[in-house]
Amino acid sequence: MQRSIHIVNLDPAAENFDYPVAMDIRELINLDDVMEELGLGPSGGLMYCMEHLEDNLDDWLMEELDNYLDDDCLVFDCPGQIELFSHVPVLRNFVEQLNRKNFNVCGVYLLDSQFLTDVTKFISGCMASLSAMIQLELPHVNILSKMDLVTNKRDVEDFLNPEPQFLLSELNQHMAPQFAKLNKSLIELVDGFSMVSFVPLDLRKEAVYNMCWLKLTTAFSTEKTLM
Numbered sequence: 634m635q636r637s638i639h640i641v642n643l644d645p646a647a648e649n650f651d652y653p654v655a656m657d658i659r660e661l662i663n664l665d666d667v668m669e670e671l672g673l674g675p676s677g678g679l680m681y682c683m684e685h686l687e688d689n690l691d692d693w694l695m696e697e698l699d700n701y702l703d704d705d706c707l708v709f710d711c712p713g714q715i716e717l718f719s720h721v722p723v724l725r726n727f728v729e730q731l732n733r734k735n736f737n738v739c740g741v742y743l744l745d746s747q748f749l750t751d752v753t754k755f756i757s758g759c760m761a762s763l764s765a766m767i768q769l770e771l772p773h774v775n776i777l778s779k780m781d782l783v784t785n786k787r788d789v790e791d792f793l794n795p796e797p798q799f800l801l802s803e804l805n806q807h808m809a810p811q812f813a814k815l816n817k818s819l820i821e822l823v824d825g826f827s828m829v830s831f832v833p834l835d836l837r838k839e840a841v842y843n844m845c846w847l848k849l850t851t852a853f854s855t856e857k858t859l860m
Contacts, residue, residue, distance in 0.1 A: 638705075641656045641657075687726055725768055738771055753804065774832065775831045
């Protein structure tokens with residue numbers, strides 16, 4: 634697509650990168666420093682860092698964003714803790730501020746393909762992705778990452794575009810009978826929100842890599858975009 638891509642690191646616990654980072658939250662606040670100075674654990678320290686980011690968005694981040702062109706693609710690499718996307722409003726408030734500045738924002742949820750060893754873990758991944766989608770209220774793309782590390786592709790193929798009845802049957806086989814009604818409700822929820830479709834990403838295959846980008850470009854226009 635010939636668009637410039639810039640990575641913005643929003644993970645205060647990140648250590649090393651194999652690619653250039655345009656902006657880095659660790660220039661503002663670092664998780665290790667917070668844990669040492671405030672005596673917090675990893676989860677509490679991360680929450681403190683993200684709230685500090687929210688308090689300093691205008692001073693640290695928003696002015697920097699004005700330096701990029703309208704057709705630039707800015708990828709925000711966020712922490713992986715699901716609480717940030719499902720229980721607290723920090724990232725939702727961040728997205729709302731970006732929208733107020735007329736950025737087009739798309740959410741990209743990465744689910745580790747090696748996580749899909751059985752149907753219960755697949756449903757768990759769908760629920761986590763659905764929580765993030767509801768919390769952020771964004772165009773949303775699900776990507777099954779690290780497919781290049783999967784030794785047996787059959788282990789995940791059944792979950793790429795599964796039929797609801799297949800999922801329900803598999804789930805009932807893995808769960809006790811008293812969970813049958815709950816299983817049915819979960820499958821109906823996943824199916825109703827069209828959350829059963831994941832795009833597999835294998836970095837070794839250019840066609841698959843391009844298909845992931847095609848999915849993303851259909852989720853937003855060609856104006857300033859952040860993920």
